[in-house]
Amino acid sequence: MSTETPEPTPPAALSDSPAALESACARCGAAFTCGAVSGAEHCWCFTMPRLQKISGFKTCLCQACLEAALKEQSHAGISHPPGGHS
Numbered sequence: 001m002s003t004e005t006p007e008p009t010p011p012a013a014l015s016d017s018p019a020a021l022e023s024a025c026a027r028c029g030a031a032f033t034c035g036a037v038s039g040a041e042h043c044w045c046f047t048m049p050r051l052q053k054i055s056g057f058k059t060c061l062c063q064a065c066l067e068a069a070l071k072e073q074s075h076a077g078i079s080h081p082p083g084g085h086s
Contacts, residue, residue, distance in 0.1 A: 025062035027069070032062040 023034040035043030044063060051061075051069055061069060 023060055025065050026057040026059040027061050027065040030062045030064070032060075034060050036060075 021033060021038040022031040023037050024031060035041070035046070045060070045066060048066060049070055051066060052073055054069060060066075
């Protein structure tokens with residue numbers, strides 16, 4: 001019986017595997033690449049208007065869902081400050 005503590009598994013985002021660099025959209029579940037997770041200097045969403053908080057979503061949206069959510073909020077009369085999602 002070993003008493004050694006196993007090495008912690010690194011988070012998926014820190015793995016070199018391309019699949020580990022994919023995020024899952026909080027709205028539709030689609031896989032996409034988030035620049036912040038993949039270590040890129042900027043994410044594609046930084047060029048888009050900021051989305052006002054949507055209850056129930058705690059992580060990123062894919063480009064299609066982000067565009068749809070921005071359109072929905074625009075139709076609802078919600079203004080969007082320039083890019084820089086977090």
